[in-house]
Amino acid sequence: MNNKVRDQWNHAVGSWVEFVRTGKDYYREYMNGPSLKRMIGNINGKKVLDIACGEGYFSRHYARTGAKVVGVDFSAEMIKAAEEEEKRNPLDIEYHVADVADLSFIDSESFDLAFSFMALMDIADYESAISEAYRVLKGGGRFVFLITHPYFEQRWHDGKLIVGWETRVLDDGSREFPYLWVEDYFTRHDAVVDWPKRVGRRPYAFTTTSYHRTLADYVNTLSEKGFVVTRMDEPMPTCEGIVVHPSLVRHTRLPQSIAIESVKLVSTIPKPPSTFQP
Template structure:
């Protein structure tokens, strides 16, 4: 018998996800701060936010002064949630239902900055997505992404405590790249995601025409440290900026 966590999809959990973020999610707050901090010269830029979900990063980039922000996501329910936020608090963001693997309706060399916050792990074909991002970026444009840290959020990873009571992460299966789902009924990753090693992500960048510029493993902010203390000493995210 299949449980909800065995069949969850991003469309199916879009309403739940939107409520989670609106209630105040430490990981998502840190992710959005990281996306904006790593983004060069947002002011006056044309920005595409890939796998934008309900638009948390798109809104942060618009508030940071982008000239235009386009948010794209494959799940229509996520785009509906993003459009509701736009209707309630207009920032001029345009949201599209769009597959990151092709970005089919978006023209070549149309954006100064492309961001992908907590999305690359959810996209099955990494090479196709990076190739599409490269195509829509202007020459010299930047790609900023934030990942659930593949070293510490690998399949089956558990938060444990040392004998002295210090929290840590127990990793038992890092090298096995595959699609997996968190078995937690309220886990964000119950919708499933593609585990890849850090080497796979980093090697994919030059293979798709990017030059890596900057890497960050951001420490927890106050909210995340309170919600999940283990991420004060271990990075929850791996973030990077690459240039076309």
């Protein structure tokens, strides 16, 4: 458990709740959320685990669409906010405060689907988190996650911006983003993520921590744990999103995130009877 990172998310909660619940997280509203929903599809009646659920945005979404949802997050403040909302508008969601690298309080093979929205790159021990997702899924169950794109997400390393958008301010005050520069991809590192105060969007500034890894790190970990990758999506903004937030148009050229679907393999070779003598 990384206490510093957990404390950062506990501190962020007031600003985060406002940002997410008032539709001001427009990447979620107009690009990344639609991608997750397309990939997950209809899960009415399914048992679903929301890994690093935060204040419960997608737990609520899937509970409303008929799934039985369990949400887990290591920030007690995030879970408190989720539970307060559950009290106001009950959706039969069960929340737990826990590090998703250790879900030993959850039975093996008990979920149809596990998903994680914009969190795996913030989880220090992502390999154990993927291993736990595998353990709690039933055979044939899907694990779907969406993360910032390891190639293209703006990124700081040791106080220096090493992946960033070239930005030009035009005469009318609008901004143009001609290209993205990338200084280094292969060095794995912790990255400070600053979420500045934005009037009407985030009431106060906060800082969190992400862990830069390569795309191969994620895909090979899935494979090592027993998952088979079945689909990927590099989301583009919706047309409505571009109209409402024109800066999103740059993501019709380069993605900001990636969604990956994988399936827990089940052996189709029948087990020999217990009396079997070779």
